[in-house]
Amino acid sequence: MKLSGRVQSIHPSITLAISARAKQMAAEGIDVVGFGAGEPDFDTPVHIRDAAKEALDRGMTRYTPAEGMLDLRKAIAEKFERENGLRYEPSRIVVSNGAKQSLFNAFMAILDPGDEVLIPSPYWVSYPELVSLAGGVPVFVPTDESEGFRIDAGRLAQAVTPRTRAIVINNPCNPTGAVYSRDNLTQIARLAADRDLIVVSDEIYEKLCYTPEPLVSIAALGSDMIERTIVINGASKAFAMTGWRIGYTAAPLPVAKAMGSLQSHVTSNPNTMAQYAAARALRGPQEPVLEMAAEFRRRRDYIADRIGSIPGLSCVRPDGAFYVMMNIGGAIGRRWQGRLITGSMDFSEALLEAEKVAVVPGCAFGADGHVRLSYASSMSDIERGLNRISTFMSHLD
Numbered sequence: 449m450k451l452s453g454r455v456q457s458i459h460p461s462i463t464l465a466i467s468a469r470a471k472q473m474a475a476e477g478i479d480v481v482g483f484g485a486g487e488p489d490f491d492t493p494v495h496i497r498d499a500a501k502e503a504l505d506r507g508m509t510r511y512t513p514a515e516g517m518l519d520l521r522k523a524i525a526e527k528f529e530r531e532n533g534l535r536y537e538p539s540r541i542v543v544s545n546g547a548k549q550s551l552f553n554a555f556m557a558i559l560d561p562g563d564e565v566l567i568p569s570p571y572w573v574s575y576p577e578l579v580s581l582a583g584g585v586p587v588f589v590p591t592d593e594s595e596g597f598r599i600d601a602g603r604l605a606q607a608v609t610p611r612t613r614a615i616v617i618n619n620p621c622n623p624t625g626a627v628y629s630r631d632n633l634t635q636i637a638r639l640a641a642d643r644d645l646i647v648v649s650d651e652i653y654e655k656l657c658y659t660p661e662p663l664v665s666i667a668a669l670g671s672d673m674i675e676r677t678i679v680i681n682g683a684s685k686a687f688a689m690t691g692w693r694i695g696y697t698a699a700p701l702p703v704a705k706a707m708g709s710l711q712s713h714v715t716s717n718p719n720t721m722a723q724y725a726a727a728r729a730l731r732g733p734q735e736p737v738l739e740m741a742a743e744f745r746r747r748r749d750y751i752a753d754r755i756g757s758i759p760g761l762s763c764v765r766p767d768g769a770f771y772v773m774m775n776i777g778g779a780i781g782r783r784w785q786g787r788l789i790t791g792s793m794d795f796s797e798a799l800l801e802a803e804k805v806a807v808v809p810g811c812a813f814g815a816d817g818h819v820r821l822s823y824a825s826s827m828s829d830i831e832r833g834l835n836r837i838s839t840f841m842s843h844l845d
Contacts, residue, residue, distance in 0.1 A: 457580060461573055462812035463820075466796070470806035481833035482806040483821040486622070487690040488770070492725075493736040496687060499728035503721045512720055514712035515704075516543025516696070520723045523730040524696050532665045534674060540704045543726075544711060545718050547652045547682035547695035548574060553707040554648055554678045554697060555582035563613035565648075568599035569814035570773060572622045572650075584613070588814055593775065596764055597624035601635035608639075614646040615639075617666055620653040623813045623820040624773050625748075625766020627659050633666045637673050647677045652695075653769040655686040655737050658745050663768075667698070675700050685769075686737055687729040692722040744770050747823040747830060754834045760841050773810065773818040780817065782844040789844070791816045802843070803836035 463484055470482035503509075515521070521538035528534040544550045551574070559565070561583040567575050569588040576586035589607045591597045604615060617636065619628045628636075640647050649666050657663045667677035682695030697707060717723075751772055752765040760778020776795050783789065784798040792809035796819055799805050810818035823830055 454581060458577055463573055463808050466806050466808050469800075473804070473806075478804060480800075480804040480806060481829050481836065482825065483823075483833055484806050484808050485822050485824050486771075487824060488685065488688040488740060489824050489826065490688040490736075490740050492688050492692070493729070493732075495732050496689065496725045496729045499732075500692075500721045500725040503724035508720055508724060510720065512717040512723060514717050515708035516541070516718060517720075517723050517727075520727045520730075521696075523727040524698070527730050528679075528698060533668045534665060534679075534698065536698045537701075540701050541696055541698050542704050542707045542711065543694065543696045543718050543723060544707075545695070545715055546684065546693040547650070547680050548578075549711075549715070550680050550682065550695040550697045551575070551648070551650065552578050552581070553710055554680065554699070554703070555579055555584060556710055557703050557706040558646055558678075559584040559613060562611055564609060564611045565613060566604055566607050566615045568604075568616070568618070568621075570597065570621075570623050570810065570818070571616075571814055572618060573812050575616055575618075585611070587612070590814075591624075591626070593764055593773075596767075597621065597626040597773070598628060598632060599636075600632065601639045604636065605639055605643075608643050608645075612643065612645060614648055616648045616650065618650045619663070619666070620657055620766075620768025622653065622769050623771045623808075623810075623815075624764070625769045625771055626764075627657055627663065627767035628666075629661070630664045630669075633664055634669055637666055637669045640676060641672055645676070647673070648680065649677055650680040652680060652682050653685050654681065656741050656744055656770060657768040658741075658748065659767050678703060683726045683729055687726075688736075688740065689722075689726070689729065692719065692725060694718055694722050694726040744823065747827060748772070750827065751821065751823050751830055751834065758834070758838045758841055760844075761837070770822055770824045772821050772823065773813075773815060774807070774821055775818055776810075777817055779841065779844060784840070784844055792819050795819060799837065799840050803840045805833050805836045805840070 466484040473480040521541040559582045565579045579586045678699040683689040755763045762775045796809045808820040
């Protein structure tokens with residue numbers, strides 16, 4: 449059977465493949481330490497779980513509007529005004545089956561075949577795939593590790609062509625943990641306005657920000673920006689609700705209507721009980737979120753300090769999310785059991801075979817000189833894993 453060129457062009461997610469391989473090894477009784485997971489290792493808070501149970505007990509198991517139930521969209525609008533200084537009517541908000549579908553909806557709504565989307569690199573693995581599925585062309589704009597992996601407007605401006613339609617900003621960033629300052633975002637906003645570009649601002653990790661200054665949404669930088677920005681967010685990372693699959697967008701009204709119409713044909717509404725739970729998450733106590741963020745900060749400090757102490761390895765201390773990009777420059781060109789390490793895939797495969805530690809090759813993110821480690825795992829696992837990485841580096845020829 450002939451498959452479409454569209455699906456044949458998709459590259460499988462290396463991050464999910466690494467996590468699956470680590471889980472399979474663990475199921476086989478192998479003592480593997482996995483640094484691949486992109487989800488909090490905390491349980492969903494009790495009051496959120498209780499909300500889903502209440503919805504079930506009340507028989508709230510039927511369809512909702514395709515764009516999400518009105519009460520949840522009101523709760524999201526309240527959150528944007530309370531936390532981000534952004535005022536949205538519920539009609540401008542679309543709730544989807546996770547932030548990944550929200551991104552897909554956004555690109556499908558704004559891109560025609562051949563439209564270019566600027567994506568700072570290193571980038572989350574799904575951005576280019578989602579752009580391509582929507583008929584767009586991903587254009588990677590490299591960031592500099594010495595500048596904390598933050599893109600500047602000048603570098604973006606050099607990549608703009610007559611076909612450029614949008615810029616993707618991931619703040620905080622997966623995989624680098626970079627957080628954009630207000631000044632940085634102001635320059636990007638000015639570029640977007642000058643060149644009439646849309647900004648797709650993925651803020652799914654906003655609750656996991658470790659900078660002294662509060663996180664800024666680029667949509668909040670003036671009345672013009674709120675009308676040219678599609679904000680992507682969701683419940684997965686903030687409330688440890690990855691499996692609940694609740695993401696959402698806030699967008700200009702015509703874009704929101706288009707996304708809602710698209711979703712009505714693709715999936716209909718998101719999970720009904722999960723929507724009730726997400727509304728409770730947004731309006732309920734936020735202490736569990738703060739506690740989770742504090743623990744991630746503690747792990748961030750440990751993992752960054754520890755990587756810096758291992759000869760041949762280094763990293764930029766991340767300012768957000770729960771990932772660190774480990775520079776493996778000191779391993780490139782060396783050998784493990786006679787096998788030459790030429791890049792991140794060689795390094796990752798040798799590390800998994802030698803020390804049973806799973807990391808994600810940086811080539812998946814456009815950064816072959818690095819590997820990504822998630823610190824969304826217990827401190828004991830992080831310590832054991834880094835001990836093994838240190839041993840691995842000491843055994844390289």
